[in-house]
Amino acid sequence: MDNSKFSLFSFTGKMKILHLSWMAFFITFVVWFNFAPLLQMVKETLGLSTQEVKMLLILNVALTIPARVIIGMFTDKFGPRKVYSALLAVCSIPCFMFAFADSFVQAAIARFLLGFIGAGFVIGIRLVSEWFPHDELGTAEGIYGGWGNFGSAAAAFTLPTLALLFGGEEGWRYAIALTGLLSLLFSIVFYRSVSDTPKGSTYFKPKHLTAMEVTSKGDFYFLLFMKIPMYAVLALLTWKMSASGINMLSDTVVNCIYAGLFTLYLVEVTQVWKVNKNIFKQPVPKMHQYKFKQVAVLNVLYFATFGSELAVVSMLPLFFAETFELTPVLAGMVASAYAFMNLMSRPGGGWISDKCGRKPTLLILTLGLAIGYFLMGQVGSQWPVWLAVVTAMVCSFFVQAGEGAVFATVPLIKRRMTGQIAGMTGAYGNVGAVTYLTILSFVDYQTFFYVIAATAVLGFVTLIFMEEPSGKIAEVNDDGSVTLIDVSH
The missing domain is CATH 1.20.1250.20 (MFS general substrate transporter like domains)
Incomplete structure (x- = not known):
């Protein structure tokens, strides 16, 4: 914990961590929402139908639901510095893929993978909590979330102008590629400038990476129940893409996805059991x-x-x-x-x-x-x-x-x-x-x-x-x- 003074205009100690964290989150939101402001240009260049554009918007958020859970686990295990830097660097690849896509299929794959960058938010929550005492934590997390979240609005204001400056029908490609480059460069800055905890503090890691720990039998069943809506909403997204919705996926593909989601839930149940089976044998110490x-x-x-x-x-x-x-x-x-x-x-x-x-x-x-x-x-x-x-x-x-x-x-x-x-x-x-x-x-x-x-x-x-x-x-x-x-x- 860093108990130095809370000063927004400082760029040392915990304040440096806070500023670099919201900047990283800001960039993830610029990249995640770089499609919406340029939608019309992308539609014309790639010759997309309105249905295909809707599909891209859905794909953009689909992967973020499981990604936030996975990235949360990685953050606890490997530390925010490594995970944020890796996310910013790796997600620049689908960003470049989207910028230079020639067909709907290429654009769809890129947008689906870009859903992963929407999980960046989770990493900074842990990082900021390591550096700020409890009586400043809400303010610090609020600044991190609020200023970072503004990346979506910044993308809406700047990217259409950038596309026009680059000029021509392909201007949007360079505007989107620029956001990918920004993400890649900032991953290096973040890795070199941040540490997971203040000097002398311990970074506590969970005993298990595969599932969340609970500390009572009732909570074991409660956790399994609270997992269901996450799978249900992925099934809902699949239904929206089926013949009943925007008719983008065949019935066979839709049924395969439903079966896959059900299987994944069963796999998750077994992981939660492996991590928590001890609570059925002996109670967890009160502390x-x-x-x-x-x-x-x-x-x-x-x-x-x-x-x-x-x-x-x-x-x-x-x-x-x-x-x-x-x-x-x-x-x-x-x-x-x-x-x-x-x-x-x-x-x-x-x-x-x-x-x-x-x-x-x-x-x-x-x-x-x-x-x-x-x-x-x-x-x-x-x-x-x-x-x-x-x-x-x-x-x-x-x-x-x-x-x-x-x-x-x-x-x-x-x-x-x-x-x-x-x-x-x-x-x-x-x-x-x-x-x-x-x-x-x-x-x-x-x-x-x-x-x-x-x-x-x-x-x-x-x-x-x-x-x-x-x-x-x-x-x-x-x-x-x-x-x-x-x-x-």
């Missing part, structure tokens, strides 16, 4: 226990917060354009106000969490989230545009502050498993996005906002069962001695 319900509640909250953010950001320009008859450019600018809130809201949520406690902050923000989306459901063409924008921005504050408060709590559950817990919680955000966007394809905008408000209410109810992190986390050193880590004032 090493943690409650999985803490993780489950955060999963549900991130489903409602980040899940709704991803879904709303992708539909908001169209919502404003259709509701108020705005031009696409104006609608895009108005909708971008929602994403802009990230710069302050997410750090704000973390900061409030540091000052007022984790659970009270989450309760207030989740309630605000439910009210915000209920009001969004009321927005209609009779409203003045400025009032609709203000409503969207207020709603956005609660969404993103809620995300900040969720990840202010994640590192306080079990230090050596922070990557795994962050991976599962992060994956639930993507599960939420796919679920909400699927619902949107069946209902009108008003119902869509009401559904999100209802899930926020569900999140509020589950929050009642969460316990405020308190006391200390016990972690065992290699020599058998125990280190106690403060998680509350």
